[in-house]
Amino acid sequence: MAEQRHHALDQAAVEAFAARLAAVAPAAGLLSLRGELGAGKSTFARAFLRALGVSGTIRSPTYTLVEPYDVTAPPGGPGRVLHLDLYRLADPEELDYLGVRDEADQALFLVEWLSQAVGELEADLELSLSGEASRPDRRDLVCRAATPLGEAWLARLAAD
Template identity: 45%
Template structure:
């Protein structure tokens, strides 16, 4: 059954500081259960990569997480999930995604997090969820919007987590 856009689910949370962003990323990662496509929106410096660090930590990643600005994608093969972290900031043309075999990344179960998804318009598939980070006082506000049934299920899990 296709997702009813009129019943589109949203979730908003205020994140006081960097540690709150990482902690929320961990919750989001757990709620995704290793699958999905999340578009991360926000201006430079809003903490998209910081949030992604938390998502990766939810699956046991212990190392550093840097934005793959020049390589476009950083794969993480973890014990319980395959996660792809994309950063399309420097992409000059969406067609460049075809050269890296973008469709292959979405052909098997994985969790993909894409920063600057607007740079891939017309090539990227529809996201399960869009997460937009904006400045709020000294911290950030995260607005999550579900675009699919999977996205709505993720938001539903987030609401029930402590």
């Protein structure tokens, strides 16, 4: 599967990448945001949502587990985005109580800690953020396609 790698990005460059990825986002799919606590997943998600036209407060779904957004997306892009943080999910079956399955074919999902929902949700695109303790202001970013939809998403990004 295709991937893009970017090294030693500062916060502005990570946010710019998020905006570029949002500009070519599909109407529905799942973007998995991976990285340790403090790696910049929520910062990336905020920049992604801002690029889709979300204004006002963008809350972290750390305690609510899901935050829905109706967006003013680019043509052909998402009209609704669900930002999920599954870190506190005790069992993947708890997703049933969140009501997110009903929107799987109609919304774009940004999911932090997708590993908590093994077997229940599948990423189309996996974005990993990492950094070195000696350089907390720099992040490495790897964006990897996991499905044909993810391949098409990365191809649109490369063509942009």
